[in-house]
Amino acid sequence: MIREVRNDRDIREAIEINLKTLPEHYPEFFWRENASLWRDLFLVGEVDNRIVGYSMSRIEIDEGFFKSDIVRRGHVISIAVLPEYRRRGIGTALMTETMKRMKEKYHADEIMLEVRVSNYPAIELYKKLGLMIVRIIPRYYRDGEDAYVMAKPL
Numbered sequence: 001m002i003r004e005v006r007n008d009r010d011i012r013e014a015i016e017i018n019l020k021t022l023p024e025h026y027p028e029f030f031w032r033e034n035a036s037l038w039r040d041l042f043l044v045g046e047v048d049n050r051i052v053g054y055s056m057s058r059i060e061i062d063e064g065f066f067k068s069d070i071v072r073r074g075h076v077i078s079i080a081v082l083p084e085y086r087r088r089g090i091g092t093a094l095m096t097e098t099m100k101r102m103k104e105k106y107h108a109d110e111i112m113l114e115v116r117v118s119n120y121p122a123i124e125l126y127k128k129l130g131l132m133i134v135r136i137i138p139r140y141y142r143d144g145e146d147a148y149v150m151a152k153p154l
């Protein structure tokens, strides 16, 4: 089941999953701020009442990748699923619900995210959902790895 974060416990679970699964971590206030500003874009995936994945996104105003204009853009800041729950469609469900909400609730024109160029599973997931590589940001990550920016019109 995919749902919004409801309380501090949910946020702490998301932080725990992030610590276990990704090298990019954020201070607690950043998670809390996102939960208060963009609660309906901060989602968790539950299996048997256990939170096993999350996605955290927000809306930004920026130059469009697909229109030469200023657009409303949904930005996926972080998404992860616990290793033992992968390949069951939870990442897809988190992304699909996020895109739906970005479009219907915020009238976002596009969705975008950054991903490590070596992160094959994530790149495959995003491609399957129709996101395209629109840019490379050299040395985007702290360890010097490049990022692909992937995006899709909504």
Ligand code: COA
Pocket: 021, 022, 079, 080, 081, 082, 085, 086, 087, 088, 089, 090, 091, 092, 093, 114, 115, 116, 119, 120, 121, 122, 124, 125, 126, 128
């Ligand atoms: N190898 C190849 N393709 C993969 C893959 C892998 N290891 N994992 C996912 N995919 C692709 C497949 O096309 C898959 O469809 P299929 O299972 O029918 O073949 C599709 O993505 C959907 O997979 P899904 O089960 O919905 O994704 P998931 O729940 O396993 O979550 C991630 C995907 C990326 C969120 C998960 O691997 C993860 O948490 N990784 C660590 C954190 C991370 O890298 N986050 C992204 C940061 S940008």
